[in-house]
Amino acid sequence: MESISSDIIVENPPQEMMKTKPNDDELGFGTEFTDRMFLQEFKGGQWQTGRIMPFQNFSLSPAALVFHYGQAIFEGLKAYKHPDGSVALFRPEKNAQRFHRSAKRMMMAPVPEEFFLESVEKLVALEHEWIPRKLGTSLYIRPTMIATQAVLGVKPSEEYYYFIILSPSSAYFKEGFSPVKIMVSDKYVRAAVGGVGDAKTAGNYAASLYAGYLAKKEGYSQVLWLDAKENRYVEEVGAMNIAFVMDDIIYTPPLRGSILPGVTRDSILKLAPDLGYKVKEEALAIDVIEEAAKSGNLTEVFGMGTAAVIAPVGELKYKDDVMVINNGEIGKITKDLYDNLTGIQYGTRDDPYGWVKKIQI
Ligand SMILES: Cc1ncc(COP(=O)(O)O)c(C=O)c1O
Structure with a gap:
């Protein structure tokens, strides 16, 4: 399933089709797309030659397997413009590995990691003028794979599209780098151990929407999930991993198969000790967090993710208990980690x- 053809064919859009690039100050998240995209088809048991081509719609059969049984995976990473004008990616090999693992879990054709990297780098290099410069903005990269074989019946597809689109983007939360409000879901769960929670597959996000809607109705930005078995241990937030600072120690839940192994989480686990902070990967019960909030030992909470970067959490709601964290302000450790991580990312x-x-441009 892993054979690849070399060389990517490039078909540039005609000049008159090139879009006007937005100002850094006008960017949203994931709302605008660049002039080109990457597409590679898997059929006949192998990957066909990859193509960079004008951004365009697909024409797929309504019987394509992705529409029925949800074989779809994706990744999210960013390209940054450094002060010297060079273009940088952040740990893209981690996304290549995770895309590969997600494909295997979903019985899809894995994209060889070196080919994932080559396709991302080549597309970003051609579109580098779309990378915004302002701190907090970046070119968001969305590699995706979908099952395209037109046949009904629950079985792994024999055909796939692997494609990449690019979106110049600002901060993920409308709040920017300021505290967000998170609601703990006490009724719905995201994933169970043994399921697909640790794969970046589309269905996990569809499954999260209803609880997200209920949270938004109450004025909360995202949901914090608890484990599926006991409904007690903290897992992760909608689009980011989570950390709690208690007694000056940064705690984050361990990877046990139901949460996404985040690149940002992994980076913070390495960065924080070098900045002098103690970190622990430990199962955290929501009642223990409530206790810590009451006694004043819970001093900071923050999310970690590529899109959200480091997102300070100013309020957590669990059932009727509203926990205000650090007076709703950005904590010292959160800010230090944000500054150091973005400092590396932005050069x-x-x-x-x-x-x-x-990357070579
Ligand atoms: C459910 C979920 N958890 C965690 C993360 C953070 O992962 P990463 O740091 O690799 O972006 C994401 C974002 O991709 C996510 O969607």
Whole structure:
């Protein structure tokens, strides 16, 4: 299932089709797309030659398997413009690995990791003028794979589209880098151990929408999920992993198969100890967090994700208990981690970890 053809064919859009690039100050998240996209088809047991082509619609059979049984996976990473004008990705090999793992879990044709990287780099290089410069903005990269075989019946597709689209974007939350309000779901769950919670597959997000809608109705930005078995242990938030600072220790739930292994989470687990913070991967019961909030030991809560970066949480609601964190303000540790992580990503701080990957433009 892994054979690849070399070389990507490039078909540039005609000049008159090129769109006007938005100003950095006018950007939303994921609302505008660049002039080109990447597409590669899997059929006949192998990957066909990849193509970079004008951004365009697909024409798929209504019987395509993705529409019926949900074989769809995706990734999310960002390209940054550094002060010297160079273009950088952040740990793209981690996304390549996760895309590969997600494909295997969903019985889809895995994209070889080196080919994932080549396709991302080549497309971003051609579209580098779309990368915004302002801190907090970036070119969001969305590699995706869908099952395209036109046949009904629950079985793995024999044909796929692997494609990449790019979106110049600002902060994920409308609040920007300021505290968000999160509601703990005490009724609905996102994923169970043994399910597909650790794969980045579309159905996980569809399954999260109803609880997200209920949270929004009450004025909360996202849902914090609890485990499916006991409905007690904290898992993750809609689009980010979560960390709690209690007694000056940063706690985050361990990876047990039901939460997404985030690249940002992994980076914080490495970065924080080097900045002098103690970190622990530990199962955290919501009642323990409530207790810590009451006693004043819960001093900061923050989310970690590519889109959201480091998102301070100013309020957590669980049942009738409203926990205001750090007076609803950004905590010291949260800010320090944000500054250091974005400093590496935006090229204003040293990168002792080799996380930044410059691409040839
Ligand atoms: C459910 C979920 N958890 C966590 C994350 C954070 O992962 P990463 O840091 O790799 O973006 C994301 C974002 O991709 C996500 O969708």
